Amino acid sequence: MLHMIKISDGKATFCSRYVKTYKYMVERDLGHPIFPSGFASFNGLTASMARLGLSVARVLTGQFNPVINGIGTANTSVAAICGKLYALGESDLPYEIQVTSDGDIITIGRHDFHSRKPFFSMTAHPKVDPDTGEAFAFRFHVVPPFLTFFRIGSDGRKGPDVPIFSMKSTALIHDFAVTKNYAIFNDGQMVISPVEILRGRPPMRVDPSKVPRLGIIHRYAEDDDEMWWIDVPGFNMLHAVNAWEEDDGESLVVVASNISSVEQALEGLDLAQLKLEEIKISLKAKKVVVRHPVSAKSLDLAVINPAYAGKKNRYAYAAEIATPLSAVAVVKLDLSLSSDDCVVASRVFEPWCTGNGPFFVPNNPAADEDDGFLIAYVHDEKTQESKFLVMDANSPTLEIVAAVKLPGRVPTGFHGLFMKINSDELYWGNLEFDPEIETTTRRLQKEIEQVKGEVSTSSPSEAYFELDVPAFSESEEEVMA
Numbered sequence: 001m002l003h004m005i006k007i008s009d010g011k012a013t014f015c016s017r018y019v020k021t022y023k024y025m026v027e028r029d030l031g032h033p034i035f036p037s038g039f040a041s042f043n044g045l046t047a048s049m050a051r052l053g054l055s056v057a058r059v060l061t062g063q064f065n066p067v068i069n070g071i072g073t074a075n076t077s078v079a080a081i082c083g084k085l086y087a088l089g090e091s092d093l094p095y096e097i098q099v100t101s102d103g104d105i106i107t108i109g110r111h112d113f114h115s116r117k118p119f120f121s122m123t124a125h126p127k128v129d130p131d132t133g134e135a136f137a138f139r140f141h142v143v144p145p146f147l148t149f150f151r152i153g154s155d156g157r158k159g160p161d162v163p164i165f166s167m168k169s170t171a172l173i174h175d176f177a178v179t180k181n182y183a184i185f186n187d188g189q190m191v192i193s194p195v196e197i198l199r200g201r202p203p204m205r206v207d208p209s210k211v212p213r214l215g216i217i218h219r220y221a222e223d224d225d226e227m228w229w230i231d232v233p234g235f236n237m238l239h240a241v242n243a244w245e246e247d248d249g250e251s252l253v254v255v256a257s258n259i260s261s262v263e264q265a266l267e268g269l270d271l272a273q274l275k276l277e278e279i280k281i282s283l284k285a286k287k288v289v290v291r292h293p294v295s296a297k298s299l300d301l302a303v304i305n306p307a308y309a310g311k312k313n314r315y316a317y318a319a320e321i322a323t324p325l326s327a328v329a330v331v332k333l334d335l336s337l338s339s340d341d342c343v344v345a346s347r348v349f350e351p352w353c354t355g356n357g358p359f360f361v362p363n364n365p366a367a368d369e370d371d372g373f374l375i376a377y378v379h380d381e382k383t384q385e386s387k388f389l390v391m392d393a394n395s396p397t398l399e400i401v402a403a404v405k406l407p408g409r410v411p412t413g414f415h416g417l418f419m420k421i422n423s424d425e426l427y428w429g430n431l432e433f434d435p436e437i438e439t440t441t442r443r444l445q446k447e448i449e450q451v452k453g454e455v456s457t458s459s460p461s462e463a464y465f466e467l468d469v470p471a472f473s474e475s476e477e478e479v480m481a
């Protein structure tokens with residue numbers, strides 16, 4: 001389900017809609033689920049075989065055609081690529097989404113970026129170059145090639161595949177990093193072995209004997225001949241925050257979250273410890289020259305000013321993850337400190353409140369890197385009330401400058417995106433080239449100031465937008481298990 005808030009003319013419109021994936025539509029029409037989730041429990045050989053046999057029978061009888069239409073739920077992330085908005089899940093192709101002028105969400109359909117050859121899945125974390133408009137993406141598979149890298153041009157068309165034959169088995173690769181010249185992949189200890197299903201066990205497992213490594217390939221490479229790998233023990237990347245080149249292009253720096261307790265992560269996600277790390281790689285020596293955590297806190301779902309994607313940046317903003325797995329605070333990190341404690345500001349949510357990953361909205365392209373807003377959804381488990389928060393990213397306390405009380409629950413722990421909408425067109429984070437972005441962000445600030453002055457506040461630090469009517473929604477009860 002996508003949750004969206006539109007802020008316009010001093011009012012907010014809230015919308016929750018399921019992405020109308022093929023799986024959703026088929027199961028909605030039938031009234032029950034017919035294809036097992038990849039995360040479904042595996043209860044032994046007999047149950048696994050029964051589940052597999054039932055799925056095959058349903059495909060053979062024409063109830064379901066996952067090979068042609070995919071099985072994804074498009075509920076991992078959202079991305080703006082070449083002016084269009086996509087809902088993504090890594091088990092399927094992206095689904096194009098459109099936001100209507102009255103604030104509703106429409107699913108346009110599954111999209112393959114006009115690929116000449118069919119392909120069936122794509123990472124939920126493509127990387128968009130804010131200068132060129134290109135997007136870089138990959139997919140992993142359980143048969144060779146286990147990893148495939150590809151580019152989507154600024155015209156929205158997918159380029160040729162670059163199979164990575166130096167990947168010798170399937171690793172669970174959720175994210176990667178891209179700089180001006182390179183793409184960086186993590187081949188970690190979380191692996192996928194479909195044969196495990198035949199043994200009645202989950203296909204995902206941890207291989208403790210494997211040494212994690214990073215693979216570096218030129219981002220315009222046509223094959224993987226010049227790709228090289230370096231061992232990075234104990235580094236199992238979940239999300240890349242940013243990466244860039246420095247020392248006149250002789251070094252790469254990657255900032256990413258590392259699942260530091262990977263052996264426990266598959267037993268229960270709430271056991272996962274996530275540490276943000278900075279890793280510097282010498283391209284000449286082909287080795288890691290600096291590696292350190294940037295905070296002792298458990299942090300993930302980090303973002304930066306999107307204008308700095310692939311370039312050296314100073315500030316990052318992350319969710320602090322507590323046990324059980326939930327975002328209880330948002331922190332600001334100053335990476336220029338190059339220390340084990342780069343946290344320079346934080347906001348702890350109220351007791352019982354958990355949030356999503358924050359997103360950074362710059363004030364305007366010419367502003368300082370951290371001049372802008374942090375936005376996030378927060379849910380109060382006790383009152384069952386959700387809010388949309390706008391925080392001042394430049395404030396030492398990440399002060400809440402505006403908030404919207406929402407009519408429905410927004411689940412926490414997910415990714416988000418801020419976009420400008422103009423009629424039916426979507427203007428995305430191409431901040432340097434889109435003069436209208438400046439107008440929008442300035443208007444957002446103006447509206448926040450206006451609302452702060454007009455609306456009575458329930459706490460000194462919060463001002464509430466009025467919620468415009470209608471507030472679109474599809475309740476969670478409408479979804480099938």
Ligand SMILES: [Fe+2]
Nearest residue numbers: 077174239415
């Ligand atoms: Fe993710």
